[in-house]
Every structure is written in structure tokens, then in C-alpha cells.
Amino acid sequence: MSTFHSAPRSSRFRGHARALSFLSALAFAGLSFAACSRTGIGAPPEETGPGGAGGQGGVGGASSTSSTGGGGQGGVGGAPMCVVAQDCVDADPCTTDTCIDGVCQNGPRDDDADGFPPLACGGTDCNDLNPKVFPGSPEICTDAADNDCNGVADCSDPACLLAPTCGCVPKPGGESCANGEDDDCDTIVDCFDNDCLGTPACGCKPSEALDCENGFDDDCDGSIDCDDPDCFSSTACSCQALTEFCSDGADEDCDLLVDCADPDCFGIFPCACQPPGTPEVCTGGIDEDCDKLVDCADPSCIVSPACQNCTAEICDDGKDNNCDNKIDCADPACFFSPNCAPKPEVCNNGLDDDNDTLVDCQDPDCANNPICILQQANCLSPKLIPGTGQYTGDTTGNVSETKGVCGGDAGEAVFYFVLNQPSRVHLDSIGTSFDSTLYVRTGKCNSGKEIGCDDDSAGVTWSAKLDFTLLYPGTYYVFLDGYTVDPELGANEGPFVLNVEIEPNPKEKCDDGLDNDGDVYVDCADPDCASIGICATCLNGGPGKPEFGVAACTNGIDDDCDGASDCADEDCSASDYYVTECCDGQDENGNMIPDDFNCRCASNDDCPSGQVCYTHTAYACGIPCTQYFGDICPFVAAGSYCNPATNQCEF
Numbered sequence: 001m002s003t004f005h006s007a008p009r010s011s012r013f014r015g016h017a018r019a020l021s022f023l024s025a026l027a028f029a030g031l032s033f034a035a036c037s038r039t040g041i042g043a044p045p046e047e048t049g050p051g052g053a054g055g056q057g058g059v060g061g062a063s064s065t066s067s068t069g070g071g072g073q074g075g076v077g078g079a080p081m082c083v084v085a086q087d088c089v090d091a092d093p094c095t096t097d098t099c100i101d102g103v104c105q106n107g108p109r110d111d112d113a114d115g116f117p118p119l120a121c122g123g124t125d126c127n128d129l130n131p132k133v134f135p136g137s138p139e140i141c142t143d144a145a146d147n148d149c150n151g152v153a154d155c156s157d158p159a160c161l162l163a164p165t166c167g168c169v170p171k172p173g174g175e176s177c178a179n180g181e182d183d184d185c186d187t188i189v190d191c192f193d194n195d196c197l198g199t200p201a202c203g204c205k206p207s208e209a210l211d212c213e214n215g216f217d218d219d220c221d222g223s224i225d226c227d228d229p230d231c232f233s234s235t236a237c238s239c240q241a242l243t244e245f246c247s248d249g250a251d252e253d254c255d256l257l258v259d260c261a262d263p264d265c266f267g268i269f270p271c272a273c274q275p276p277g278t279p280e281v282c283t284g285g286i287d288e289d290c291d292k293l294v295d296c297a298d299p300s301c302i303v304s305p306a307c308q309n310c311t312a313e314i315c316d317d318g319k320d321n322n323c324d325n326k327i328d329c330a331d332p333a334c335f336f337s338p339n340c341a342p343k344p345e346v347c348n349n350g351l352d353d354d355n356d357t358l359v360d361c362q363d364p365d366c367a368n369n370p371i372c373i374l375q376q377a378n379c380l381s382p383k384l385i386p387g388t389g390q391y392t393g394d395t396t397g398n399v400s401e402t403k404g405v406c407g408g409d410a411g412e413a414v415f416y417f418v419l420n421q422p423s424r425v426h427l428d429s430i431g432t433s434f435d436s437t438l439y440v441r442t443g444k445c446n447s448g449k450e451i452g453c454d455d456d457s458a459g460v461t462w463s464a465k466l467d468f469t470l471l472y473p474g475t476y477y478v479f480l481d482g483y484t485v486d487p488e489l490g491a492n493e494g495p496f497v498l499n500v501e502i503e504p505n506p507k508e509k510c511d512d513g514l515d516n517d518g519d520v521y522v523d524c525a526d527p528d529c530a531s532i533g534i535c536a537t538c539l540n541g542g543p544g545k546p547e548f549g550v551a552a553c554t555n556g557i558d559d560d561c562d563g564a565s566d567c568a569d570e571d572c573s574a575s576d577y578y579v580t581e582c583c584d585g586q587d588e589n590g591n592m593i594p595d596d597f598n599c600r601c602a603s604n605d606d607c608p609s610g611q612v613c614y615t616h617t618a619y620a621c622g623i624p625c626t627q628y629f630g631d632i633c634p635f636v637a638a639g640s641y642c643n644p645a646t647n648q649c650e651f
Contacts, residue, residue, distance in 0.1 A: 080104050084203035086216060094121035099203075111192065124149070129192035130182060144168035144418065145187040150645040153187075155420040156473050156616060158646075167420040167504070170386040177201035186384045194373050212237055215347040215369040224371060225348060236349070246271055247285050249320070255350030256330030258320050260287055260294045263350075263399065266485070270294065274487040282306045296323035315340055332357075347371055362399065376413050377401075379445035382477060385417035391498040395434075395482060398493065402446065402479060404439030404453035410482025410491040413498075414445065419473045421504040422518015427478060428458045428465040431497030435462035435483040443639025443651040445477045455483060469514050470506070474616070474651040510535055513562065520602040520619050521546055525560035525571075535561065547571045548606045549599055553583040571600035574620040577635045583621075597622045597636055616640075617649045625649050 081102050082088050088097040088104035094117075095106045109121045109128070116134040117123025126149040127133040132140065137147040141160035144167075146153040155166040168185035175184045177196035182189050191202035197216065204220035205211065211218045212231035221228065226237035239254035246265035251258050260271035270286040277290035282301035287294045296307035310323035315334035320327050329340035335355045342355040347366035352359045361372035367380040376383040377398040385391065398411025419425075429436040437455045441448035451468075458465035462483075482492030508517040510529035515522045524535035524544030531543070538544050538561035546552070547559040553572035558565040566572055567582035575581065578596035580589045587594045597620040599606070601613035607621035614620055617637035624647035625632050633640040633649035640649040 083205050084218070086203075086211075086214065086218065112189070127187055129188045131180075131189065133187070141166040142168055143182055143187075144185040144420070145182065151643040151650055152616070152646060153420070184384070185386050194368060194370060197370050209234070213346050213349055215366070215371040217370065240349075251318075251327055253350075256327040257350070258325040258327060259285075260292055261297065261325035263397070266292065266491070268490060269488070272487040272490075294325070297325045362401070376415070377411060379414055379477070382414040382416045382445060385415050385478065385500055385502075387417075388501050388503075390431075391415065391500065392496065394495045395480075395493045396495075400481075400485075403481060404437055404450060404479065406439065406453040406455045407437045407483045408439065408479065408481030409484045410434075410493050412479050412481040413496060415478040415480070415498065416445070416475060417478070417500075417502065418475050419471055419502075419504075422470055422472050422506075422515075424501075424503040424506045424516075425468040425471050425476075426466070426499075426501040428463060428499045429480055429497060430458050430460045430463045430465075430499060432463060432480070433494040433496065434492040436464050436492070436496065437479075437481045437483050438464040438466050439479050439481070440466060440468075441477045441479075441639070442471075442474055443637070448477065448639035448651075449637070451476075470516060470518055472518060472616075472619075520600065522560065523562060525562075546600075546602075546606075548601055550583055550585040550595075550608075553599070554585075572598065574598050574600045574618065593623070595621070612648055614648045616646070617651065622648075 080088070082099035082104045083102070085097060085099045088099050088106065090097055090106050092106070094109045096109050096111055098105050108117065110117050111128045112131040114125065114131045114134045116125035118125045118128035124135050125133065126146060130145055132143070133145050133147050133149065135149045139147045139157050139159040141154050141157070141163040142165060144154060146157070148159070150157065154160055154168065160166045170185045171183040173183070175193045175195040177190050177193070177199050178201040180190060184193070184195065186193065190196060196202045200220055205218040208217070208219045208221070208223070208225070208228040208230040212225050212228070212234045213236055215225060217224045219228070219230065223229070225231055226240055231237045236254070242252045244253045244262045244264040246259050246262070246268055247270050249258060253262070253264065255262060259265060265271040271292065271294065273287045273290035275290050278288045280289045280298045280300045282295050282298070282304035283306045285294055289298070289300070291298060293299070295301060296304070296310055301307050307323060311321045313322040313331045313333040315328050315331070315337035316339050318327060322331070322333060324331060328334060329337070330351060334340045340355070343353045345354045345360070345363045345365040347360050347363070347369040348371045350360065354363070354365065356363065358364070360366060361369070361375055361377055361381065364380055366372045372381045375381065375398060376393065377395070378401045383391070393413050395411045395413050398413065400409055400411050402412060403409060427438055427440070429438055437453065439450055439453035441450050443449060452466045454464040454466050456462060456464065478498070480496055480498050485491045505518065506516050508526045508528045510523050510526070510532045513523060517526070517528065519526065521527065523529060524538055525546040529535040535544050539559060544561040545559050547565070547569050548571060552559050553566050553569070556565060558569070560569070560571065562569065564570070567584065572583040573579070573581070574583070575597040578589060578598060581596040581598045582588065583595050583599035585594055589596065597614070597618055599621040601607050601619060601621045603615065604613050607613050610623065611621045612624055614622055614636060617640050622636065625636070625642035626644050626647050631642060633642050636649045637651070640651050643650040
């Protein structure tokens with residue numbers, strides 16, 4: 001069953017062979033993920049220690065080595081020698097780590113050097129990846145960035161009300177990495193932009209050989225870590241390239257996970273199971289109860305005689321002593337063992353290095369890591385959709401973290417787009433290699449309101465489609481998900497195609513009951529329709545007008561000629577939450593607040609004195625959100641927050 005919404009009022013065969021094998025950093029709505037020359041918040045710090053192979057002490061300095069065993073020279077005064085900035089990463093997310101004349105320098109974080117530290121480090125810069133963004137900066141109406149940090153950007157910022165043009169148009173060539181401009185309209189500039197990682201403009205090493213586990217294309221040859229020929233002979237890469245056998249009790253691929261505990265075995269016999277399953281049989285190596293835990297690794301087998309040979313985990317012997325299919329430091333029982341002390345998260349080794357129970361790209365520490373950006377597998381690293389186009393990728397191996405109301409049990413790819421003008425939006429997954437679903441959320445990626453979900457309505461086998469006649473300015477998250485995980489043939493995953501059409505400011509149609517052009521006026525209520533068809537004479541021989549405000553909602557007349565008058569008209573009963581109220585100046589629900597966001601509006605002029613039009617969410621009149629005790633915004637629009645700069649709820 002496919003479900004979707006055209007605009008805001010806002011068991012069949014599913015077998016697919018298991019396929020073989022970007023936070024384009026966000027900086028809006030007060031949220032900032034820093035990424036500077038591969039050293040920002042979320043980039044994995046390299047472990048340093050005394051004296052690696054080839055390391056030679058310098059003047060007054062101890063030698064150091066990276067986490068992959070490469071040696072480094074000691075520098076003057078103890079600062080290690082370096083080639084590029086990633087050699088200098090420390091464990092402090094509030095320092096800027098740079099390589100200057102071959103010597104590492106770590107100072108207080110102000111990545112874009114605009115004089116304002118980022119919010120995450122106690123400062124006031126709402127985007128430390130763009131030197132044109134800081135409190136008090138003049139608002140630029142054509143760059144997509146919230147330059148003055150007031151919570152709104154471009155066309156949504158009052159400062160741009162009289163600007164001749166507003167909204168950012170991405171340049172066809174994408175981000176240029178050395179011109180000081182945000183060419184692709186993602187609000188991130190030059191080497192701060194993940195599109196520039198592994199480019200000569202932002203620093204290259206002569207070889208990847210000493211940095212095979214950091215998630216970066218250090219030598220700028222287009223291949224990362226174990227995909228780079230420089231790393232083929234390294235111990236880590238030669239082991240990771242092996243295939244995990246899912247029923248032999250051994251850890252072939254060196255991720256310290258055995259058989260069904262290894263994500264590589266999910267959905268593969270004997271780890272596959274048809275829900276709801278049957279009670280676990282504690283011998284035989286099969287997951288009968290569909291909990292992805294087999295035999296003695298399943299808590300239901302603790303008292304089974306077959307599991308009495310299990311003992312306490314020994315944390316350095318390479319064996320699964322306690323029968324949970326996890327070895328040594330991957331076993332939670334070893335988190336406090338001296339040899340398993342937390343280390344900075346490495347984002348591509350399959351291990352929970354920092355013992356926070358989050359592995360690789362599921363860990364926020366990896367949000368800006370290039371491998372995770374390429375995977376775009378969750379809300380930490382969504383990929384920007386700058387406009388109409390076709391976007392491709394591969395969900396193979398992605399772990400399912402979210403699903404829509406219409407399905408999505410396999411791994412997903414996550415995108416986002418920001419609208420500065422009301423727009424018609426079309427999305428489909430035609431060309432995708434597996435049974436896919438599409439769903440869209442607004443406001444917040446993980447918890448925002450789902451405004452559309454579809455499984456198979458694109459008219460092409462297993463492809464999804466969503467059409468939004470109109471979406472208002474704001475941020476929207478798109479999830480291209482695999483419908484299910486087949487118990488025999490594995491997950492719906494593999495190469496995908498996302499086709500996107502975004503049409504800003506579409507024209508009003510005067511007979512479809514929709515606000516096509518985004519001015520909040522529908523059909524005969526829209527001035528654009530005043531001389532068209534029935535709209536020209538529908539109101540006592542004259543053109544229709546908006547049914548906005550108490551007077552229009554209590555006069556017994558169908559002002560906007562939509563077939564409904566007063567409280568029966570959606571414009572007079574605009575709130576999805578306070579459904580007992582009507583725009584009549586009365587307090588029907590007894591909460592001492594008349595009307596309760598039920599009076600439709602297009603601007604403050606449509607609202608009574610003391611109220612504002614919530615033009616960034618509900619397009620309804622209400623008391624400023626800052627005057628409520630507690631947060632009113634979840635009731636105005638799910639996923640929004642109260643912005644004190646505008647006195648209304650924002651996405």
C-alpha cells in the first residue's frame with residue numbers, strides 16, 4: 001500500500017540477491033558540524049604515541065606515530081612534524097589543527113577565522129565553516145547561508161524582504177576549492193567543504209601507505225584506505241578483504257565479530273530467519289527466533305545444557321569464551337579491560353573503538369569522515385540536493401536506522417534539500433536496482449514530521465514516487481530505503497537512483513483546491529485568479545477573496561468560493577492540533593487563548609494586534625512563541641523550534 005501527501009495540510013514476492021560490494025556538513029538552525037582540512041568535529045583523531053618506526057626525535061621533541069604505525073619526526077618544542085593537516089589531529093574537538101611549515105599547530109577552534117568560535121565550543125558562530133557567517137554579519141540574500149545567525153536565511157530573512165533577488169543558485173561545476181566562495185550553495189566554503197577532501201587544493205600526501213585506516217584519500221588519487229593499491233599489502237586491509245563465513249565460529253575478516261554477530265551475515269543462512277520465527281534451539285547454528293543471535297549467544301539459551309561450557313570472556317586471546325559471538329575488545333564484557341581502553345573512533349574498521357556502543361558511520365564522531373559521507377547512510381551524513389537532477393549511490397552494507405510508515409527495513413541513503421521559495425517537488429527512485437521506498441521528513445532528520453511515504457507507485461517495478469504540489473520554504477530530508485530484508489535472499493540493497501525535480505514558485509491553478517504558487521491563497525482567494533473563470537464573479541458577482549480572519553469566518557458567506565464557509569472552511573479551522581477551536585474570536589477549548597492558531601494568514605497584516613503570522617510553519621495567527629510558558633512549537637508544527645529572533649516557530 002503506497003501512501004503520500006500531495007501537499008501539507010499541511011505481501012508479494014520480494015527476493016533480491018544480496019548485492020556485492022555525505023554530512024555535506026550541515027550548518028543551519030543553530031546546528032553546526034565542523035570540518036576543517038579533515039580535522040573538524042566528527043573527524044577521527046589519529047592516535048599518537050611515542051616513537052613509531054622511522055620516527056626520529058627532533059629538537060626538544062619526542063617522536064610520534066599515527067594510529068596506522070607511520071613514524072613522524074619530532075618538531076621544535078615538542079610539536080610533531082607533518083605533511084598535511086590530518087597529521088596534526090588531536091583528541092580535542094575544540095581545537096583547530098593545522099600544519100604550518102611542516103609543524104603541527106593546535107589552537108582554539110575558529111576554523112573560518114572570522115573571530116567567532118563555534119556554538120559547539122561555547123562560542124556564538126552558527127556556522128564555523130563559512131567566514132561570511134557570524135553574529136552581526138550582513139545578511140547576503142543569495143548565498144543560502146544564515147549570515148547573521150538569526151535562524152533564517154535568504155528569502156526567509158526579514159533583511160531580504162526588499163532585496164531584488166534572493167535564494168542561492170548552485171554553479172554547474174560544483175564547489176571550487178580555492179576561491180573563497182560557496183559555489184554549491186551548501187553554506188560550506190572551500191576546504192571546509194567535504195567535496196574538497198582529497199584534492200590538491202586542500203593538501204595531498206605522496207602515498208596512502210601509512211594512513212590506511214583513517215577514512216581519507218590522503219594522496220588524492222580517488223581511492224580511500226583499503227581501496228587504494230598503496231594499502232593492499234597492509235595487515236588491516238589484507239584481513240578486511242576476506243569474506244566472513246557465517247557458520248564456522250571464526251572471525252575471518254578481523255572485525256572481532258563472529259558468524260551471526262557480524263553485520264556481513266545479516267540475512268544470510270544460517271543467520272536469516274522468517275519473522276516471527278520459532279523458539280530458539282540452542283544447538284545447530286541457526287537463528288530460529290529472528291533476534292540475530294544464534295545458539296549460546298542468545299540469552300534464551302543461558303540455562304541450556306549445551307551452553308554450560310561458556311566461560312567469562314578473556315579479552316586478549318582471540319577466542320569467543322562467553323559464546324556471544326564477539327571477541328576480545330568487541331565484547332562489552334571487555335570494555336573496562338586495560339587492553340581495551342577507549343580510543344578515538346576509526347570510521348571504517350567495523351569496531352567500536354571508543355566504547356560508546358556506536359560503530360563507524362553510526363558514531364557522530366564520524367559524521368564528517370569521507371567514507372561516511374559517501375555512504376550517506378544516516379542523519380549524521382545526509383547528502384545535499386542542490387536542485388533538479390539525478391543522484392546515484394549504493395546502499396550495500398548500510399545499516400537500517402530509520403523506516404517510513406510504508407516500509408523500509410533495509411539500509412537507507414539520506415539526502416536533504418533546503419527550499420528558499422515555495423516549490424513543486426517530484427521525487428522517484430526509477431532506475432534503482434532493488435525494491436525501494438521513499439519518505440520525506442521536515443524540520444529534523446530523525447524526528448521530524450513525515451510528510452510523505454511511498455513504496456511502489458512509480459509505475460516501474462519496485463520503484464517509488466512522491467509528488468508534492470507545493471512545499472513551503474524550509475529544510476526537508478529524503479530517505480531512499482530498501483523495503484525489506486528477505487530471510488533467504490538478503491536485504492533490498494544495492495545501487496540506487498534518485499530522480500529529483502524542484503520547480504520554485506510554480507503558477508497558481510484556479511480550480512484544483514491547492515495553493516500551487518505558495519502565496520497561501522487558494523484558487524478564487526488568490527488575486528492571480530480574480531479575472532479567471534468562475535472566480536471573477538463567484539462572490540456576489542465579484543471576485544472571491546481570502547476567508548482569513550474573524551470577520552470573514554463569522555459572516556456566513558463563502559468568501560473564497562471553495563464551497564465551505566466560516567468554521568467549515570479549512571482557512572477558519574487551520575490548526576491540526578487545536579481542532580475544537582475556530583477562527584471566531586472565542587475560546588472554545590477553555591485554555592484562555594482564543595482561536596489557537598486556527599486563523600489562516602499570509603502575513604502579520606492578517607492577524608489581530610499582538611499576534612504574528614507563523615509564516616515559516618503553520619501560516620496561522622498566534623501569540624509570539626516567546627510569550628508562552630514552555631515550548632508551543634511542537635503543537636504548531638512538529639519538529640519546529642521557537643526562534644526568539646522572529647518570535648515564531650521555525651524548521
